[in-house]
Amino acid sequence: MSYILLEKKLKEIADIQYAIAVLNWDQETYMPIKSSASRSRQIATLATLAHQKSCALDLKNCIDAALQENLSDEQKANVTLALKDYTKAVVLPEDFVNRLSMHTSEAYHAWVDARDHDDYSLFQEALTTMIELKREQASFYTTAHPYDALLDEYEPGATVAQLDPLFKSIKEQLLPLLKTIKQAQQVDNSILHNYYKEEQQWNFSMQILQHIGYDFEAGRQDFAEHPFTTSFSSQDVRITTRVDENDFSNLLWSSIHEAGHALYEQGLRDDMYGMPIGSACSLSIHESQSRIWENNIGRGMHFWKYWFPILQKQVNSFAKTSLQEFYAAINKVSPSLIRTEADELTYHFHVMIRYELEKGLIEGSLHPKDLKQAWNDAYQNYLGVCPQDDVTGILQDIHWSHGSFGYFPTYTLGSLYAAQFYAFAKQAIPNLESDIEHGHTNAFLNWLRNSIHAFGRRYTSDELCKLVTGSSLDTQYFFDYAHSKYKDIYKF
Amino acid sequence: MSYILLEKKLKEIADIQYAIAVLNWDQETYMPIKSSASRSRQIATLATLAHQKSCALDLKNCIDAALQENLSDEQKANVTLALKDYTKAVVLPEDFVNRLSMHTSEAYHAWVDARDHDDYSLFQEALTTMIELKREQASFYTTAHPYDALLDEYEPGATVAQLDPLFKSIKEQLLPLLKTIKQAQQVDNSILHNYYKEEQQWNFSMQILQHIGYDFEAGRQDFAEHPFTTSFSSQDVRITTRVDENDFSNLLWSSIHEAGHALYEQGLRDDMYGMPIGSACSLSIHESQSRIWENNIGRGMHFWKYWFPILQKQVNSFAKTSLQEFYAAINKVSPSLIRTEADELTYHFHVMIRYELEKGLIEGSLHPKDLKQAWNDAYQNYLGVCPQDDVTGILQDIHWSHGSFGYFPTYTLGSLYAAQFYAFAKQAIPNLESDIEHGHTNAFLNWLRNSIHAFGRRYTSDELCKLVTGSSLDTQYFFDYAHSKYKDIYKF
Incomplete structure (x- = not known):
């Protein structure tokens, strides 16, 4: 049966991708410094292998054959998403x-x-190459705006026209x-x-x-330069966090945030x-889970x-x-410099700044040498x-060093989804x-778990939002939540 | 040039094997318990990939073509060893x-x-399957004794007839x-x-x-169930160690032992x-390096x-x-139960016991159900x-769970080589x-570094021993060392 064979092939690709994730986790937690060069090539080799398998002709043939089979709805969804991938x-x-993967480790x-060294100029060259690579990546797709091609990697369907x-x-x-x-006071x-x-x-x-409810038998927390969740x-x-002994909020809410991501993955x-159905829906839905735990x-x-x-x-x-x-x-x-430490309201301006700069870098209207200014x-x-x-300032986020252009907007989308989901959770759960x-x-x-996690990629962000709340993303939920919360705190 | 292409292919295989090593290291140090099943399949998939590449026809063609090229002696040695592999x-x-790799994680x-649970019976079934797999492995080769095929994996050329x-x-x-x-007293x-x-x-x-001289910028030490070195x-x-707060010797000499292995790999x-020239010669030479630091x-x-x-x-x-x-x-x-805590003399009886039992298990004269007795x-x-x-007792060593049959004898060989090398080091280094x-x-x-590490696999254990000491392995060096050392301690 072709579907069984397809499962085998997709799971093998996942094995390689998860192995890459282990190598990355190690790189950012425990890896000794001199290991960098060899680790870069190891990750690049695995990335190439995963890519080869992801676009192998026999995978395509297997998908085509499976599409002809008598499948359950879930199986059908898996095959359709596999075709999309x-x-x-x-x-x-x-x-x-291969070049992108090699350069990603170097840029990191x-x-x-x-x-x-607190010196952007030491990163500028690697960033410039990274942006060239991302522009090259975008050029392989036909989209209204080149940035749309990159957005789609994290948030299927998102576009500049919508954002x-x-x-x-x-x-x-x-x-x-x-x-x-x-x-106010x-x-x-x-x-x-x-x-x-x-x-x-x-x-x-x-x-x-x-x-x-974070399951420590299926995860762990460690320290890292930049907090992240990996699966x-x-x-x-696994989640990572960081500490500032003069700021009680730094470690705790970063931990809760990452745990929100992790609860999704564990679910x-x-x-x-x-x-596909065992994978996360999109980054905005992912972020809705971290934000709902961190903030709501x-x-x-x-x-x-x-x-x-x-x-x-x-x-x-x-x-x-x-x-x-x-x-x-x-x-x-309070307006501040660090995105990950920002309050729930000014946070969106941190995202907006990055969104606008990224758009400029990718469309070529902004050069990395002018980026700091x-x-x-x-x-x-x-x-x-x-x-x-x-x-x-400009060196605070890891994302660009990872080549993650188009990622930031999902943070704002995630907050908006979180507010909408939370409003419906209060209706759905008596005495929440x-x-x-x-x-x-x-x-x-x-x-x-039942309304969101269990579906994985079965539905798009928009479909899932409709399923859970009856409508597409509606920013009003967030504004209502924000207004009522801060009115109480600031007494206006 | 085919040699350049061969290098590329061999390095890619190494990338995959090193990635497997990272996954194994993580498994034995920080991995959460519920990860076992998925980790097993991830390692198995990578092992299959590495194996596919190691016996791909285009690798063979590349080796054959490289053999026709005008190469340096070092390059020639690499090609010859690649052909052997x-x-x-x-x-x-x-x-x-694939089956062996899957089962190795399960058996672990x-x-x-x-x-x-201090209960051998919980391991017996997995061990039985492992032994069947190792007997199957041996059956693919033609050797005087089936155990010889397994020995050869760790100590090229070693045989029952010699041991x-x-x-x-x-x-x-x-x-x-x-x-x-x-x-004596x-x-x-x-x-x-x-x-x-x-x-x-x-x-x-x-x-x-x-x-x-262990370089912490190119390595680290962690705790693990069973001390090991991995590269x-x-x-x-990296090395791992374990601790017993009521035994000062447990952690320290296990650390020095593993560091001896690590110094070889770092060298x-x-x-x-x-x-091949960048890889370790054999496990006996590897063990000579750990033993020379631990004991000599x-x-x-x-x-x-x-x-x-x-x-x-x-x-x-x-x-x-x-x-x-x-x-x-x-x-x-003092005769004791635990191999890794044994003194330098009784140690060899721990090895001999395992050697004899393994031989029996592999040739089929001993069944795992009778193994504990x-x-x-x-x-x-x-x-x-x-x-x-x-x-x-029988559960003290990790080796059989890893499928490492034929590994133990290299421990004794390593001690013997260490004694011989140390005798020559004293001659070579004034005022050592x-x-x-x-x-x-x-x-x-x-x-x-200069006499042993730098050569990697360029020479066999025996060739290297001759190069360093002028003769093949000679047990007399160990007996002389042991006699003189213990005569001084026990005053006989």
């Missing part, structure tokens, strides 16, 4: 895939080096809200900037991860290992009604802080702040918020 | 390689589970020496069995590793990545003349111990001790032992 992969020449090391008005509406809605907040979050020992922060995060099957989904169907739950009053007394017992500094003060502190809105200008423009160094106040998040996780 | 690999059917997990008399001579020489020692090593905190042991071992290139060679030529250096008086005063400063328990007492304690000869009888017979449980007493081991490391 094949069609996308076959366009990229093997030599290009250049980025690490540039960060170590431009979306970001415009965010600007129109959020700028007045930010102005109102700016005029400001929140004091200095309590978060006492000294909190690494071990203490780590241990508290581990309790929360366990509590929200080697639904039974091995994918193990019996669909390597198959993890920065919510209900969650902290349960956790704050526990925190107070474990960490002395918080003994005299009230729950309301703590809640306001962790939700303080453009970055700094954009921060001044949108947020009224300007980086004083490269580490807190009172459950959370009593330390029970499992009904919520189960709802996510 | 190809000839060996092509015999194994792809389906067999069965072994871990059996150890956790039987070698172990006989060891018995003949060591049994009288052990008898003499037994009749016994050594008190109770000082090694005080309580030594994990952190203290770890830190001390790290200082020694650094000191003897992902000469620039990334291989980086410009020969993936090529690491349990030698000269080494501790330098290190013991440092140890005394760091670890209080040793404050009132004399150097001579410490030296005797770390060299105490046979193991216990052999220990009683040769060493006068009998395991009271499986963890300190006084250097060591003053904390300088770099001349010794350089000698190993």
Whole structure:
């Protein structure tokens, strides 16, 4: 039966891709420095192999034969998605895939080096080559805007034509809200900037991860330069975090965020290992899962009604802080330089800046040599702040070193989906918020598992959103959520 | 040029094999438990790919064409060895390689589970399948004894016909020496069995590793169930160790032993990545490097003349111990149950027992259901001790779970080579032992690098031994070394 053979082939490709993910995880956690060059070539060789298999003629023949078979709906969906992936992969020449993979490792090391020396110029050359490669990649596809071809890799179907008005509406809605907040009585979050020992922060995060259902028998948390989630099957989904002993919020919410991603991956169907239905829907849906845990739950009053007394017992500094003060502190809105530390509102401007710069770099209207200036200008423009160094400016994100152009917009889409999903979760789960106040998040996780995780790639982001909420993405959910939350905190 | 193409092909095979090594390292250090099944299939898929490439017709054609080219001696050696590897690999059917790889991961997990429950019966079934697979493997080759085919994988050219008399001579020489020692005044090593905190042991071992030249920028040490060394290139060679807080010797000499292996791998030529000349000669030569550091250096008086005063400063328990007492304690000869903790003399009986049992299992004269009894009888017979449980008996070694039959004899060969090499190092390096007493081991490391490491697989074990010492392996060097060392300690 061709479907069985197709399964075998797809699982083998997944094996290689997961092996690459292990090599990457190791590279970013425990790998010794001198290993860089050999690790680059090992990953490149595996990437080439996976690519060869992904666009092999016998895979195509197998897909075509399977399409003729009498299949279940699920099987049909797998075959159709496999055809879509094949069609996308076959366009990229093997030599290009190998060059991209080799350069990705090199660019990563250049980025690490540039960060170590706080010097963008050490990254510029590698970034320039990377952008040339991504422009080359885009040129293999026919799209209205070259950036659309890259977007599609992370968010199937997303386009500049769709994102431009979306970001415009965010600007129109959020700028007045930010102005109102700016005029209100400001929140004091200095309590978060006492000294909190690494071990203490780590241990508290581990309790929360366990509590929200992250399965440590199917994952682990480690430290890395840049927090990320990676998966080697639904039974091995790892997260990383980082620590700042003078910022209590850095480690914790990055851990919860990554755990949100990880809960999604752990919730994918193990019996669909390597198959489209066993894979994540899209990056925006992925991000909706991290954001829903980080913000809608993890920065919510209900969650902290349960956790704050526990925190107070474990960490002395918080003994005299009230729950309301703590809640306001962790939700303080304030324009800042670092995307991953931004509040829920200004966050979207960090994304918008990157979106606009990426578009420029890919269409060729912006050159990497002018990028630092453009970055700094954009921060001044949108947020009224300007980086004083490269580490807190243009070098803060790992994405470009990985060649991930078109990835950032999914962060904003994810927040918007999260707000919409959360609104419907409250309707679907009786007593959701009172459950959370009593330390029970499992009904919520189960709802996510059944409504979102279990489907994998069976539906597109848009189809899934309609299935769960009855309509396509609607930014109003986020604006309503934001308005009601911050009105309470800033009393306007 | 075909040689250039051959290099490319061999390096790609190496990339895949090193990727497998990373997946294995992760499996034995940090991998969460539920990952087992998916990890097994990932490793199996990569192993099949590596095997396919190792016996592909176009590799053979490339080798044949390269043989016609005008090559340097080194290049010629690489091509000749590549042909040898190809000839060996092509015999194994792809389906067999895949089954063996899948089962190896399963058997490993069965072994871990059996150890956790101290119950050999939980491992017996997986072991039985493994032995059937190894018998099948042997059947693909024509050898005088089926075990010879397996030996050849670790020690090219080694045979039962050669090892039987070698172990006989060891018995003949060591049994009288052990008898003499037994009749002498016994050594008190109770000082090694005080309580030594994990952190203290770890830190001390790290200082020694650094000191003897292990490059932490091209490697790292972690904890694992069973100590091992693994390499992902000469620039990334990792070791693992284990700790027993009531046995000071457990962690330290296992670390030095593995570091000896690692120094060899770090000393291989980086410009020969993936090529035969960039690979280790054989497992006996590999073991000679671990043993020479563990025993000839690491349990030698000269080494501790330098290190013991440092140890005394760091670890209080040793404050009132004399150097001579410490030296005797770390060299105490006493029949025991655990191979990796055995002294240098009884060690060879641990190896001999495994050699004889393996031979029986592979030729079919011994069945796994009778193995535990046979193991216990052999220990009683040769060493006068009998395991009271499986963890300190038949389940102590990882090797059979990995399918490594024919591996153990290389441990004894390695010790013998180490003694012979060390005897020549003393002639070659002026003031070697006084250097060591003053904390300088770099001349010794350089000698190993130039005399042994740099050649990789260019010469066979026997050729290399002749090159370094002027003659083939001669057991007399070990007996002379042992006699003189233990005469001093046991005063006979």
